[in-house]
Amino acid sequence: xxxxxxxxxxxxxxxxxxxxxxxxxxxxxxxxxxxxxxxxxxxxxxxxxxxxxxxxxxxxxxxxxxxxxxxxxxxxxxxxxxxxxxxxxxxxxxxxxxxxxxxxxxxxxxxxxxxxxxxxxxxxxxxxxxxxxxxxxxxxxxxxxxxxxxxxxxxxxxxxxxxxxxxxxxxxxxxxxxxxxxxxxxxxxxxxxxxxxxxxxxxxxxxxxxxxxxxxxxxxxxxxxxxxxxxxxxxxxxxxxxxxxxxxxxxxxxxxxxxxxxxxxxxxxxxxxxxxxxxxxxxxxxxxxxxxxxxxxxxxxxxxxxxxxxxxxxxxxxxxxxxxxxxxxxxxxxxxxxxxxxxxxxxxxxxxxxxxxxxxxxxxxxxxxxxxxxxxxxxxxxxxxxxxxxxxxxxxxxxxxxxxxxxxxxxxxxxxxxxxxxxxxxxxxxxxxxxxxxxxxxxxxxx
Amino acid sequence: xxxxxxxxxxxxxxxxxxxxxxxxxxxxxxxxxxxxxxxxxxxxxxxxxxxxxxxxxxxxxxxxxxxxxxxxxxxxxxxxxxxxxxxxxxxxxxxxxxxxxxxxxxxxxxxxxxxxxxxxxxxxxxxxxxxxxxxxxxxxxxxxxxxxxxxxxxxxxxxxxxxxxxxxxxxxxxxxxxxxxxxxxxxxxxxxxxxxxxxxxxxxxxxxxxxxxxxxxxxxxxxxxxxxxxxxxxxxxxxxxxxxxxxxxxxxxxxxxxxxxxxxxxxxxxxxxxxxxxxxxxxxxxxxxxxxxxxxxxxxxxxxxxxxxxxxxxxxxxxxxxxxxxxxxxxxxxxxxxxxxxxxxxxxxxxxxxxxxxxxxxxxxxxxxxxxxxxxxxxxxxxxxxxxxxxxxxxxxxxxxxxxxxxxxxxxxxxxxxxxxxxxxxxxxxxxxxxxxxxxxxxxxxxxxxxxxxxxxxxxxxxxxxxxxxxxxxxxxxxxxxxxxxxxxxxxxxxxxxxxxxxxx
Numbered sequence: 001x002x003x004x005x006x007x008x009x010x011x012x013x014x015x016x017x018x019x020x021x022x023x024x025x026x027x028x029x030x031x032x033x034x035x036x037x038x039x040x041x042x043x044x045x046x047x048x049x050x051x052x053x054x055x056x057x058x059x060x061x062x063x064x065x066x067x068x069x070x071x072x073x074x075x076x077x078x079x080x081x082x083x084x085x086x087x088x089x090x091x092x093x094x095x096x097x098x099x100x101x102x103x104x105x106x107x108x109x110x111x112x113x114x115x116x117x118x119x120x121x122x123x124x125x126x127x128x129x130x131x132x133x134x135x136x137x138x139x140x141x142x143x144x145x146x147x148x149x150x151x152x153x154x155x156x157x158x159x160x161x162x163x164x165x166x167x168x169x170x171x172x173x174x175x176x177x178x179x180x181x182x183x184x185x186x187x188x189x190x191x192x193x194x195x196x197x198x199x200x201x202x203x204x205x206x207x208x209x210x211x212x213x214x215x216x217x218x219x220x221x222x223x224x225x226x227x228x229x230x231x232x233x234x235x236x237x238x239x240x241x242x243x244x245x246x247x248x249x250x251x252x253x254x255x256x257x258x259x260x261x262x263x264x265x266x267x268x269x270x271x272x273x274x275x276x277x278x279x280x281x282x283x284x285x286x287x288x289x290x291x292x293x294x295x296x297x298x299x300x301x302x303x304x305x306x307x308x309x310x311x312x313x314x315x316x317x318x319x320x321x322x323x324x325x326x327x328x329x330x331x332x333x334x335x336x337x338x339x340x341x342x343x344x345x346x347x348x349x350x351x352x353x354x355x356x357x358x359x360x361x362x363x364x365x366x367x368x369x370x371x372x373x374x375x376x377x378x379x380x381x382x383x384x385x386x387x388x389x390x391x392x393x394x395x396x397x398x399x400x401x402x403x404x405x406x407x408x409x410x411x412x413x414x415x416x417x418x419x420x421x422x423x424x425x426x427x428x429x430x431x432x433x434x435x436x437x438x439x440x441x442x443x444x445x446x447x
Numbered sequence: 448x449x450x451x452x453x454x455x456x457x458x459x460x461x462x463x464x465x466x467x468x469x470x471x472x473x474x475x476x477x478x479x480x481x482x483x484x485x486x487x488x489x490x491x492x493x494x495x496x497x498x499x500x501x502x503x504x505x506x507x508x509x510x511x512x513x514x515x516x517x518x519x520x521x522x523x524x525x526x527x528x529x530x531x532x533x534x535x536x537x538x539x540x541x542x543x544x545x546x547x548x549x550x551x552x553x554x555x556x557x558x559x560x561x562x563x564x565x566x567x568x569x570x571x572x573x574x575x576x577x578x579x580x581x582x583x584x585x586x587x588x589x590x591x592x593x594x595x596x597x598x599x600x601x602x603x604x605x606x607x608x609x610x611x612x613x614x615x616x617x618x619x620x621x622x623x624x625x626x627x628x629x630x631x632x633x634x635x636x637x638x639x640x641x642x643x644x645x646x647x648x649x650x651x652x653x654x655x656x657x658x659x660x661x662x663x664x665x666x667x668x669x670x671x672x673x674x675x676x677x678x679x680x681x682x683x684x685x686x687x688x689x690x691x692x693x694x695x696x697x698x699x700x701x702x703x704x705x706x707x708x709x710x711x712x713x714x715x716x717x718x719x720x721x722x723x724x725x726x727x728x729x730x731x732x733x734x735x736x737x738x739x740x741x742x743x744x745x746x747x748x749x750x751x752x753x754x755x756x757x758x759x760x761x762x763x764x765x766x767x768x769x770x771x772x773x774x775x776x777x778x779x780x781x782x783x784x785x786x787x788x789x790x791x792x793x794x795x796x797x798x799x800x801x802x803x804x805x806x807x808x809x810x811x812x813x814x815x816x817x818x819x820x821x822x823x824x825x826x827x828x829x830x831x832x833x834x835x836x837x838x839x840x841x842x843x844x845x846x847x848x849x850x851x852x853x854x855x856x857x858x859x860x861x862x863x864x865x866x867x868x869x870x871x872x873x874x875x876x877x878x879x880x881x882x883x884x885x886x887x888x889x890x891x892x893x894x895x896x897x898x899x900x901x902x903x904x905x906x907x908x909x910x911x912x913x914x915x916x917x918x919x920x921x922x923x924x925x926x927x928x929x930x931x932x933x934x935x936x937x938x939x940x941x942x943x944x945x946x947x948x949x950x951x952x
Contacts, residue, residue, distance in 0.1 A: 001807070001811050001814050002806075003543075003544050003546060003735075003806070003807070003811075003893075003894065004811075004814055004815065004818050004893050004894070005894070005895070005896035005897075005899075006818050006821075006893075006896070006897070010896070010897040011818075011821065013897065014821055014822075014824075014825045014897060015821070017825055017828045017829065018821070018824045018825055018827075018828045019828070020824070020841075023817045023820075023821060025841075026817075026820050026821060026824055026841055027684075027715055027716075027820065028841070029683070029684040029686050029840075029841060029843075030684055030686075030715065030716050031686070031689065034689065034716050034717075034720055034721055035715060035716055036714060036715055036716060036717065036813075039714065039809035039810060039813070040586055040587060040714050040809040040812065040813075041586050041809070042583055042586060042587075042804065042808060042809045042812070043805060043808065044808045044809075045805075045806060045807055045808030045810065045811050046805050046806065046808070048548045048806070051548065051552070051802055051805050051806060052548065052551065052552065054805070055552050055555060055576075055798070055802065056555060056557075057572070058557070058572035058573070058575060058576050059555040059556065059557025059558050059572055060557055060572065061557070061570075061571045061572030061573075061575070062557040062558065062561045062565075062569060062570045062571070062572045062573050063561065063565055063569035063570070064556045064557050064559075064560035064561040064562075065556075065560045065561075065562075066556045066560050067556075070562075072562050072564060072565060074564055075564075075789060075790075076562055076563060076564065076790065078560070078562070080483070082479075082480050082513075084479075084513055084516060084517055086554075087517075088516075088517065088520045088521065088524075090550065091520075091521065091524040092529050092530075092531035092532075093524035093525065093526075093527040093528075093529045093531070093532070094524050094527065094529075094739070094740055095529075095531075095545065095550075095737045095739055095740075096529040096530035096531045096535075096542075096545050096737050096738065097527045097528060097529045097530075097535075097738065097739075097740045098535070098537060098540055098542060098738040098740065098741065099738075099740070099741040100740065100741065101537075102528070102864070102865075102868065102873060102874055103930070103933045103935075104865070104868055104925050104928040104930050104931070104932065104933065105526075105527065105528040105868055105873060105925075105928060106526070106527055106528065106740075107523070107526035107527070107929065107930060108523035108524050108525065108526035108527040108740075109523075109527055109740035109741065111466070111468070111523055111526070112520070112523055112740075114468070114944075114945070114946070115468060115469055115470070115946070117944055117945050118468075118470065118507055118945040118946045119507045119508060120507070121507055121945045122505060122506045122507015122508060123505070123507055123508075127945075128942075128944050128945070129944070129945070131741070132742075134598035134599060134602060134743075134788070134793075135598060135788060135789045135790070136789055137786075137787075137788060137789035138598065138602065138787070138788070138789075145641075163789065165786060165789045165790070166789060168785050168786040169785070169786050169787060169788065169789065171785055172609065172759070172784055172785035172786055172787055173605075173641075175609065175612075175642075175784065175785070176608075176609065176612055176641070176642035176643035176644070177642075177643050178643070217496065217497070217500060220500075221499075245502075245505060246492060246496075246501065246502065247496075247500055247501065247502060248499070248500055248501060248502045249502060252502075261789065268554075268559040268560060268795075269559070269560060269561060269562050269563075270553075270558060270559050270560075270561070270794050270795045271558060271561050271562065271563050271570065271573050271790070271791055271794040272562075272563030272788070272789065272790020272791045272792070272794055273563075273598065273743070273788065273789075273790055273791065273792055273793040273794050273795065273796075274598070274742075274743035274745075274793040274794075274795050274796065275789070275790075286942065286944070292741065293942075293944060294944070295938040295939070295942050295943055295944050296938065296943040296944075296946075297933050297934045297935065297937050297938035297943075298933070298934055298937065299930040299931040299932060299933050299934070300923075300931040300932050300934075301931055303930060305930040305933045306933075307933050307935050307938045309935065309938040309939050309942060309944075310939055310942060311939075312939075314633070315601070315632075315633035315634050315636075315637035316632075316633040316634075316879070317633070318633070318637075319633045319636040319637060319646070320636035320637055320639065320640035320646040321640070322633065322637045322640075324637065324641070325601045325602075325604065325605060325634050325637035325638040325640075325641050326599070326601055326602075327599065327600065327601045327632075327633075327634050328599045328600070328601070328731070328741055328742035328743065328744045329741045329742045330739075330741075330742045330743045331738075331739045331740035331741030331742045331743070332737070332739030332740060332742065332743060333739075333742075333743060335520075335739075335740065339516060339520055341508055342469055342479060342508075342509060342511060342516045342519070342520075343479035343480040343513060343516050344479065344480050344508075345477070345478060345479055345480070345508050345509060345510050345511060346473075346504070346505045346508040346509065346510050347478065347510065348478055348479065348480050348482065349505060349508060350505060351482055352482055354489070354490070354492060355482060355483075355485055357490055357492060357495065357496075358485060358487050358488065358489055358490045359487055361487075361488075361490050361495060362487035362488065380495060380496050380497065380500075397566065401566065401568070401569065406562070406565055406566075406569070409564055428482065428483060431486060432486040432487050435487075
């Protein structure tokens with residue numbers, strides 16, 4: 001067994017030291033009738049060579065952005081990742097360390113988290129960021145819980161423009177609590193309907209997504225006014241984090257909590273996880289934040305260093321009175337994103353966002369040039385938009401599959417009103433030729 | 448060394464580098480990445496998007512070259528302890544070796560570059576892997592069904608408690624309490640509370656075990672569940688578990704199993720056979736996926752059939768009979784607790800765990816449990832005498848010591864932990880479980896060799912001697928780190944949670 005170093009001689013010496021006659025004797029606390037008599041029914045141990053062979057076969061049965069032209073986003077985005085990201089996160093000092101409980105020998109992880117917190121504050125326009133959450137969905141649910149705690153209110157006004165899976169997760173998280181969720185409908189232009197009428201003095205928060213699930217840009221200032229008029233908080237959910245490089249920081253537009261998914265920053269799509277939930281808030285909410293926080297301090301010699309801080313919010317100290325049950329964060333994904341943002345930097349990230357916008361505008365223009373196709377909504381968009389296709393969306397996507405194109409998402413699975421609608425995403429990976437092929441495919445033109 | 452010469456070079460200590468924040472490296476005009484040439488017409492965002500929706504600048508991001516980024520993070524990495532350097536005996540965290548083949552497996556493009564919402568026809572390889580991993584975890588644990596969706600152990604707990612709540616509510620029962628032993632991880636009471644339950648703490652017996660009488664006394668028709676960790680955080684097998692499960696079941700409750708310590712039971716005993724109704728697995732503990740400086744983990748949940756209708760959706764299902772071949776995502780669970788993750792869960796961890804189970808096979812998994820338990824007992828045998836052992840008996844995967852025997856020296860558990868760093872070890876978990884004052888919780892795992900354990904034990908014994916001969920040396924440790932003890936009180940009193948250019952220039 002290559003991962004276990006013990007020889008039979010070692011085992012015997014150790015048993016002698018312990019004073020046991022056999023390894024089985026160490027398990028005598030387990031009542032006999034519950035001890036396994038035979039081996040588990042699992043495949044035999046395989047070599048590395050055999051396992052990689054099997055896995056290559058399984059992996060080859062999945063489409064991926066290396067084998068197909070890629071236009072599927074909807075919360076998980078295909079972006080180019082510079083080589084330095086994986087090279088650096090593969091360092092075992094990052095990969096095989098754990099939560100930095102012992103700061104003297106965890107400064108690498110702690111400083112990287114502090115840098116992440118700084119970057120997220122800049123991108124969101126808010127004062128404090130935590131050390132990440134599981135994913136955008138649980139971050140959004142935790143944001144609602146945080147708003148409920150800090151306002152001592154239990155009503156949540158939720159835009160239908162929030163990713164449908166995030167809304168489902170929010171309902172799961174709030175299911176055991178005395179909470180009410182009021183949904184804001186979708187307007188004809190693809191954005192949320194005005195929400196002022198739904199917000200009242202029992203409302204803890206208004207939750208909107210920017211850009212929303214259909215790619216449309218919401219009016220955050222109006223949402224902030226609606227929320228703040230009744231003392232509720234505005235929670236802005238972002239699941240294409242790259243949009244933050246182009247759009248005004250939600251914090252500047254009145255958001256009190258900004259959370260969501262930062263997978264776009266160098267984290268592989270990986271069939272949906274592990275990804276990188278993030279959360280930032282105004283200073284006054286800092287003690288209500290869930291999850292780990294890293295703060296700057298000094299050592300006994302006065303040198304700068306970093307530690308986990310404000311831990312009295314957390315489950316390992318506060319137990320059932322903690323702000324959340326969360327324990328792990330997405331440390332390694334956070335590191336990927338921090339490295340990615342460092343490489344792209346202040347100018348590169350902006351240029352990349354503009355390139356994504358340019359690709360989407362080109363694609364939209366090609367769609368508009370086709371009689372068979374239409375844009376479903378007029379609202380401005382970033383890198384994702386809805387195309388109305390002739391016939392049903394499933395057939396359009398099936399045509400794509402035949403041509404090696406993953407053409408987008410059939411929206412009818414979420415909303416009957418969106419039959420015949422495909423959510424299309426164009427990142428920097430989409431070449432002009434691939435976009436042309438996509439548009440022809442959606443229109444039903446022969447390949 | 449004069450002040451001037453102290454500023455020469457970049458460390459003053461050979462290859463032990465000081466490293467500023469990345470933002471302090473930033474110089475206007477430096478770039479770390481070149482974008483592909485744009486093959487479509489460039490656009491002016493101000494002509495496309497509302498003027499007041501655009502930002503001018505990205506103040507939180509640095510301007511640095513690729514070389515600086517690579518050196519920065521490489522240097523930061525050298526400030527960390529890690530399993531690949533040596534024993535990392537954090538109790539209840541199971542810091543075992545993380546095989547390299549797992550990393551290669553998870554990076555295959557068909558996994559790493561695939562999308563959760565691509566048509567199921569185009570993700571059959573992944574769904575098959577999911578299905579196999581579900582079946583393997585069910586076999587290992589003795590549970591009937593497994594969902595892989597929860598992103599971490601704590602989210603698995605939440606899922607489990609939600610399913611228990613849904614089960615009771617479907618039967619028209621309103622139960623409002625959850626029983627949690629005092630030795631439990633903090634996530635257990637927090638997960639119950641997050642689900643609206645009142646938490647009732649149960650005392651452990653004098654032998655460290657949970658006793659049927661304590662459960663019987665607390666059990667009534669308001670109790671929805673008992674949450675129990677087995678082996679417990681004291682490293683002890685809960686000998687009365689089967690009887691305890693009977694009591695809870697007789698009272699109409701469910702038993703939740705915290706799988707944090709499953710490593711001790713692999714191939715030896717199955718929680719499902721002992722009466723557990725629902726449990727989570729920590730793939731990052733038992734199944735060798737890396738801890739990543741705090742995550743990501745993965746927390747699949749196994750249930751008995753009675754709870755299967757409440758599983759989170761979608762459920763990965765193999766087609767059978769006349770349905771054809773292959774796998775589907777099944778949403779047809781009308782009683783489901785709903786969704787807990789935006790997508791399928793932490794898929795990269797599924798691939799690694801599958802690879803691990805395949806690498807070890809049934810005999811290898813059992814060998815893990817056996818050698819993990821042997822290692823913990825061996826350390827206990829070597830350290831007994833120098834350290835107080837609150838529950839001195841055969842342990843499972845971890846052993847608990849305390850600083851009680853050092854009380855007259857003034858040296859505490861924290862000091863022992865910090866001094867261990869000087870000897871080249873990450874400290875054990877300290878001051879947990881809460882029911883042992885000054886606890887030192889050591890989990891060596893099966894990855895450590897006899898010589899490695901001896902070196903660690905020698906260091907622990909040396910510290911116990913130092914505590915008598917030179918207690919100040921221990922109390923002021925660590926001495927050989929690039930930072931000495933950090934002022935945590937200051938960090939919490941005046942939180943500085945981000946870098947700002949105006950605060951240090």
